[in-house]
Amino acid sequence: MNVTKFAIPEIIFGRGSMVHVAQCARRLGAKRVLLVSDAGLERAGWVDKVSEILEKERLEWSYYGDVNSNPRDHQVRAGALVYRETGADVIIAIGGGSPIDAAKGIAILASNGGVIADYEGANRVERPLPPMIFLPTTAGSGSDISQFCIVTDVERQIKMSIISRSLVPNISIIDPLILLTKSQELIIASAIDAFAHAVESYVSRIASPFTEIQSLRAIELIIRNFKPALDARDIDALEQLSIASTAAGMAFSNAGLGAGHALAHSLGGMFDILHGLVHPILLPAVMRFNAPACTEKMGNIGRLIVGDGHHSAEYFAQAGIENLKAFFANLGVPLRLRDILPDRSPLEQLARAAVGDACNVTNPRRADVEGLLGICEEAW
Ligand SMILES: [Fe+2]
Numbered sequence: 095m096n097v098t099k100f101a102i103p104e105i106i107f108g109r110g111s112m113v114h115v116a117q118c119a120r121r122l123g124a125k126r127v128l129l130v131s132d133a134g135l136e137r138a139g140w141v142d143k144v145s146e147i148l149e150k151e152r153l154e155w156s157y158y159g160d161v162n163s164n165p166r167d168h169q170v171r172a173g174a175l176v177y178r179e180t181g182a183d184v185i186i187a188i189g190g191g192s193p194i195d196a197a198k199g200i201a202i203l204a205s206n207g208g209v210i211a212d213y214e215g216a217n218r219v220e221r222p223l224p225p226m227i228f229l230p231t232t233a234g235s236g237s238d239i240s241q242f243c244i245v246t247d248v249e250r251q252i253k254m255s256i257i258s259r260s261l262v263p264n265i266s267i268i269d270p271l272i273l274l275t276k277s278q279e280l281i282i283a284s285a286i287d288a289f290a291h292a293v294e295s296y297v298s299r300i301a302s303p304f305t306e307i308q309s310l311r312a313i314e315l316i317i318r319n320f321k322p323a324l325d326a327r328d329i330d331a332l333e334q335l336s337i338a339s340t341a342a343g344m345a346f347s348n349a350g351l352g353a354g355h356a357l358a359h360s361l362g363g364m365f366d367i368l369h370g371l372v373h374p375i376l377l378p379a380v381m382r383f384n385a386p387a388c389t390e391k392m393g394n395i396g397r398l399i400v401g402d403g404h405h406s407a408e409y410f411a412q413a414g415i416e417n418l419k420a421f422f423a424n425l426g427v428p429l430r431l432r433d434i435l436p437d438r439s440p441l442e443q444l445a446r447a448a449v450g451d452a453c454n455v456t457n458p459r460r461a462d463v464e465g466l467l468g469i470c471e472e473a474w
Contacts, residue, residue, distance in 0.1 A: 098302040100348050102239060103228075104265045105340065109333070112229060112269040115144060116151030119184050122225035122264055127155040128182035130173060130197040131189050132162070135231060138275060144188050144229070156180040161189070161196040164253065164362055164369070166246050170199030170210050177204040177224075184225045190284070191235025191244070191369065194228050198243035198261050201226055210245050211254060216452055219258040226263035231272045233335040234284025234370055236291055236343025238266040244359065252363035255452040262347065268340060270333040273323075281324060281335075282425055283370030288339040289316045290373040293381065293395060294354050295346035297388040298456040305349035312342035313398050350456030353448070353466060354380040360447035364440060374422035375431055378415050379472040385411045387459035431474045441470045 106114055119127055127148060131141045136159055148155045158173040177185070177200055185204075187197035199210050201223040206213070213219055228238035237243070243256040273281065289312070295301060296309035315338035323331035357380070358372040385392045385408075393407025396414025399421075405413075419429075428434050431441075445466035448454060454461055461469070 124184035130187040165196040173200035174203035190232040194237040214254040232284040233339040234287040239343030240347035253359040287370035291342040294352040295349040298349040308345040351453040352457035356448040356451035356454035
């Protein structure tokens with residue numbers, strides 16, 4: 095086996111664990127915290143909740159909340175300005191992947207300077223970042239665990255993948271009780287995103303025994319708990335989805351992703367689409383494209399989806415993909431690219447943008463522009 099690495103944050107997991115956020119900040123030396131979130135979380139009362147906990151601990155704090163889904167480069171720049179002007183020394187983010195990715199971008203600019211596009215790609219962050227504590231409010235993005243940060247470059251219309259070990263936060267506080275307040279659409283989109291992270295990291299070129307076990311566990315937990323979490327808002331099932339998302343985050347942070355996420359990023363850069371809802375469209379076509387390069391592993395995924403039996407890996411690989419398509423079809427989400435794009439004309443640009451995305455490097459089968467275009471055509 096080649097030399098491998100496995101970096102994760104300190105994880106504080108459990109119902110009600112959010113109350114520990116102030117003590118965690120104190121432990122990291124905080125005098126004045128920058129709290130990052132977005133308008134949706136403000137309306138839902140979560141920003142007030144965190145600020146109350148900080149005040150109880152007599153921690154000063156300032157707030158930055160101008161963050162969209164698919165956070166923009168100018169939002170990261172403005173947040174870094176607030177960090178510097180208020181003399182903050184620790185960053186806390188509460189939210190889905192967007193506020194957390196924005197917080198990571200803010201941390202980079204606050205400590206390394208320049209513009210966020212300077213850090214696009216892998217290992218370009220040189221100086222240490224301020225301490226970071228993240229509280230994920232969805233079970234999906236894995237951004238509270240990962241060394242990835244995705245920020246939209248507005249002018250170039252692309253989502254930049256920034257990958258650096260220093261983007262792993264100091265502490266991730268995962269409180270499944272927050273999921274009880276989330277919409278059906280968000281739970282679906284988040285769980286599917288976590289599922290895509292698990293599948294892509296499992297077959298990644300740089301998957302290791304430390305990541306493979308997390309990927310498989312995440313796939314299994316999502317399949318088992320998706321329905322009860324959605325239908326009955328069962329807190330035990332929601333908690334299992336949180337564990338799955340965390341496991342998938344540990345896996346993809348260290349093993350990378352693949353062509354599915356490369357294409358999801360180029361789609362998200364050109365069209366403002368909820369990230370998790372891109373995967374039901376792309377993932378089956380990506381899995382079919384990759385299957386010849388990793389048949390055994392695709393067979394293992396298929397076995398988890400359809401159940402064990404005496405068949406070949408090829409059989410389970412294909413049966414898993416077909417079953418997954420039927421599963422997505424029951425969710426009432428878009429299933430084809432033609433459902434979300436005006437016509438075929440952006441497909442070539444999508445493939446061209448995706449070929450250079452950092453996620454494409456770890457895809458198990460070499461995916462050039464032609465290959466990626468083929469995936470888009472199959473998903474059309
Ligand atoms: Fe994702």
